[in-house]
Amino acid sequence: MAPRLDQQGEPTGFAGKSLSMRTDQSIPSQILDLIQADAMPAGTHLPAQLLADRLRVSRSPVNDALSLLAEKGVLMRQPNRGYFLVQPIAEGARSLADKLGLDGSDVVTEVYFRIADDRLRGLLPDEFSEALLKQRYGLTPVQLNGVLGRIANEGWAEKKPGYGWVFSSMLTTADSLLQSYRLRLALEPAALLEPNYHLPPHVIARCRAAEKHLLDGGIETDTADQLHDRGVRFHESLVEGSGNAFFIDTIRRVNRVRRLLSYRSMQDRSRYKEHCKQHLHLLDLLERGQNEKASQAMHEHLSSTLRNVAKIRGILKP
């Protein structure tokens, strides 16, 4: 039900550090990702400070995580020498973190998706009190605060002047999803034309690899959430190349809401092959610095998706 959270990519190289690194994952699972991303061989030493720096935390939580991973058998501990990788982590359809039962999504995230879902199904009224949610979803005050904060931040509900909340039209209108696409249509082609636009080679490489994975059968085997996430990551990476914090922030925001809308209208995978090709074409153009052309291609890409979505709409209640 609840879509899986974004994997965290490596820092994008924008402005020295990632603008808004998502940290929805547990430290242990982030460490696993690093091991995999760097393709570390068996026996690699994992210094705590190094990991701490890369994950932007202190050594304490890293040490806790290392000790946990040692318990799980992924790492080996040598007293006074540190932790060492037992065996390399192969790229698999399902991540090791899942298998080890890490990353159990927290109550807040879970309820967040349930609320969105209930809302879209028409099970929640336009206006509601905090007490209602608290009771209905069995939340503690802090959890309640957390979900409402997240929802308010994403803009699909807001406090009324007095007590109580209202759902905004973002998740209400029949064509919310279409509206979100029209925003992207205005934004993304423009982002590619920003002055000093630059897409670092390693980002291009990462994006290409992802698309190739999809063409090599990933379209069929990936879960709906994974497909969605890959699409989001591709587009966000491209916008990040603009270096414009306002564009980046906006596109991330709209994507967060889009996740709630889009997996209700995603059943048909036939168009994905086409998408992948368009994505690869975009990467080629950007690599060669042909941003004008890329911008046009992006416009067409989004337009065609928009048309496609418009056809299969009517899934959302009116």
Next chain:
Amino acid sequence: MAPRLDQQGEPTGFAGKSLSMRTDQSIPSQILDLIQADAMPAGTHLPAQLLADRLRVSRSPVNDALSLLAEKGVLMRQPNRGYFLVQPIAEGARSLADKLGLDGSDVVTEVYFRIADDRLRGLLPDEFSEALLKQRYGLTPVQLNGVLGRIANEGWAEKKPGYGWVFSSMLTTADSLLQSYRLRLALEPAALLEPNYHLPPHVIARCRAAEKHLLDGGIETDTADQLHDRGVRFHESLVEGSGNAFFIDTIRRVNRVRRLLSYRSMQDRSRYKEHCKQHLHLLDLLERGQNEKASQAMHEHLSSTLRNVAKIRGILKP
């Protein structure tokens, strides 16, 4: 120092109710605004329920406000009959609410602006702890929470994975303001082309009146904050006509940050007359339903402003 908060406009008529009504003002001062907006004559009866409905609160806070306004001499109370307007409220440069000492801006808002200012002056480091702010600005935990929530929501600082916060580049980069204009340049012309775009006549009228006020000397007499607010209201009203919650939300967001940036670079009022004319022209076009033309005009309007801003930049530290 701290810009005055937005006056609250009447409901925009979009989707039945305003998408995200700002409620930064006290109920008493909102009531004064209503009296003025409706140009009520002396002796007008003010039923509590009516006011409550318009302000989207219950009768309790309205009654408190009415009793306060009666004390201040604005209203007269007749036992068992209710409150009545003593004399009409004339439009003046300074609002009555100010004179009566209502609307004292709260600690959170005040500190919010101080932080932005200190940050722009380079007095705050890229990374900081909550404790630092709490101490430096003398905040209670709740207040601290409030400011940080607001800042995080607007996107110019964010939590690090562990403890602590980082300022994002929105308020950091030398050309943050230019970046924000380029976002608007992508968005606003597109908003005018949204399907079913509709600007209600009373909104057009309100906008026209505001521009005329400016041309009739307001450009000289208004405070910098007032000028800024009027500009923001104009552009937001136009985008609201699109009925697209994503456009509206985005433009509001960028404007909130822009307020922090723009009043440091606003010294020259000579361009404002030109702006007003362009605004009026836009209104004419939209009234006649010539949205294509309006979209182009908007593009030019923003482009010229962008060029102008680009010239006088360098005010922000590098």
Next chain:
DNA sequence: AATTGCATTTTAAGAACAACAAATGCAAAA
């Protein structure tokens, strides 16, 4: 027939403290 005035219920914000998680410093080991 609607509106006030007031009591009552419901809802949310705040304060104080306890519990926890992360950051940091430093001696000991490699």
Next chain:
DNA sequence: TTTTGCATTTGTTGTTCTTAAAATGCAATT
């Protein structure tokens, strides 16, 4: 000279209870 291991300090979150504010119901009044 770097890294670990661990103790200590610092910073943040969660819990509980108290207080305040808004919503609501209803008899009394116009």
